[in-house]
Amino acid sequence: MKPILRLITLCFFLNTTNISAQDYFGQFSKTEFNCDGEDLNFFLWLFENKTQINNFLDIKKGDKVVEIGAGNGINFGVMSMLYDSVNFTAQDINETALNRISLNKLIRKYTKYSGKPQTNTFEIVIGNLTSTHLKDNTYDEAFIINSLHDFDKQEEMIDDIGKKIKQDGKFILLEGYSFPGDTQTCPDYGPHVLHTLDFELARFEKHGWYLTKMRAPNFKAAHYGQALIYERDKNKSLAFYTKKKNVDEVISHAFRFRDNVVASDAALMLQITDSLKPRIRDINQAYTGFETWLRELGYKHMMKAEYQAAENIFKSIIDLYPTSYQTYYWLAYAQEKQSKFELALKNYSDALAKSPNNEACIKKVKQMEKLSNGKN
Numbered sequence: 065m066k067p068i069l070r071l072i073t074l075c076f077f078l079n080t081t082n083i084s085a086q087d088y089f090g091q092f093s094k095t096e097f098n099c100d101g102e103d104l105n106f107f108l109w110l111f112e113n114k115t116q117i118n119n120f121l122d123i124k125k126g127d128k129v130v131e132i133g134a135g136n137g138i139n140f141g142v143m144s145m146l147y148d149s150v151n152f153t154a155q156d157i158n159e160t161a162l163n164r165i166s167l168n169k170l171i172r173k174y175t176k177y178s179g180k181p182q183t184n185t186f187e188i189v190i191g192n193l194t195s196t197h198l199k200d201n202t203y204d205e206a207f208i209i210n211s212l213h214d215f216d217k218q219e220e221m222i223d224d225i226g227k228k229i230k231q232d233g234k235f236i237l238l239e240g241y242s243f244p245g246d247t248q249t250c251p252d253y254g255p256h257v258l259h260t261l262d263f264e265l266a267r268f269e270k271h272g273w274y275l276t277k278m279r280a281p282n283f284k285a286a287h288y289g290q291a292l293i294y295e296r297d298k299n300k301s302l303a304f305y306t307k308k309k310n311v312d313e314v315i316s317h318a319f320r321f322r323d324n325v326v327a328s329d330a331a332l333m334l335q336i337t338d339s340l341k342p343r344i345r346d347i348n349q350a351y352t353g354f355e356t357w358l359r360e361l362g363y364k365h366m367m368k369a370e371y372q373a374a375e376n377i378f379k380s381i382i383d384l385y386p387t388s389y390q391t392y393y394w395l396a397y398a399q400e401k402q403s404k405f406e407l408a409l410k411n412y413s414d415a416l417a418k419s420p421n422n423e424a425c426i427k428k429v430k431q432m433e434k435l436s437n438g439k440n
């Protein structure tokens with residue numbers, strides 16, 4: 065795992081026990097992507113399935129897409145499973161990591177995962193510390209994924225990248241963010257701090273880039289992964305901020321799910337859930353990944369063996385979003401951990417009904433049938 069990715073994971077899930085964050089996030093990567101969690105790289109932490117990625121990124125056939133600081137190009141491996149006839153350009157300063165032979169090999173691997181012929185094209189461009197060496201006014205989407213914090217000359221790079229994006233193009237950042245007062249530094253690279261989201265939004269505005277989409281709320285209490293889309297259209301950004309402000313107050317109650325005392329209190333959780341329920345459509349319009357973000361709060365409790373809190377969170381999510389098999393699975397898992405085997409059997413069975421042939425669910429149902437036999 066890359067150092068900063070490990071940092072984010074470590075910080076978000078500090079003092080944890082039991083299975084790793086990667087196991088929670090990657091549990092259904094085979095079901096949803098036909099590959100292991102680690103093959104999804106940074107996407108693992110932000111999106112649970114192809115539809116979520118598609119809806120958020122909105123990349124179209126024929127688009128020219130570039131990633132700056134692409135490393136070996138792994139993120140285009142992931143994207144190549146989702147898109148057809150897209151022109152991908154992987155850019156980095158490191159010619160050893162990013163080269164034609166290894167990129168071709170990587171793309172072959174992901175083409176196998178996708179199970180369909182490869183129709184995308186892949187180019188490589190090598191830049192330097194202040195310049196991408198890309199063509200001006202060329203790209204529909206420019207990504208920086210888990211890299212901006214690594215750039216020595218960030219302001220110069222943001223300016224240079226801006227020139228390469230078409231007038232109506234998008235600047236997409238998938239990154240980790242910090243919180244005010246944070247003193248955590250990277251265990252591998254020392255003083256290697258992540259910015260707060262507020263700092264980042266203000267500095268992108270100075271470069272003429274305005275926020276038009278974000279995956280999840282600005283969670284100021286932990287390191288966390290976030291997906292942001294910036295565009296030049298100020299009015300579009302104002303419309304986004306109107307939607308966001310419309311729900312931020314009610315969402316702030318959900319931040320309390322993070323507290324074990326709050327989340328363990330079923331009555332209080334019901335009260336908070338009831339306040340969110342009538343606003344869920346508005347919330348989804350502001351934050352496309354709100355449901356996933358709530359599930360992440362559940363994982364966080366499970367990582368600390370706070371299973372009652374996790375159980376209550378997953379029940380809340382079912383109240384708000386009744387259709388996802390993942391929530392039923394994790395609700396059952398939290399119940400299993402508390403030896404509530406009959407309840408676990410019921411919820412694993414519900415997960416299986418919503419995701420037929422799901423191997424993880426089938427396995428758990430069989431286990432619970434044995435364990436629940438007269439025990440609850």
Ligand SMILES: C[S@@+](CC[C@H](N)C(=O)[O-])C[C@H]1O[C@@H](n2cnc3c(N)ncnc32)[C@H](O)[C@@H]1O
Pocket residue numbers: 066068105106132133134135136138139155156157158161191192193194195208209210211214215216217221
């Ligand atoms: C943590 S890695 C992330 C790689 C990839 N984006 C991923 O998600 O796995 C950061 C990358 O940024 C690259 N990098 C650092 N400074 C850069 C710059 N000025 N321009 C382009 N790439 C840069 C590094 O060479 C490295 O490959």
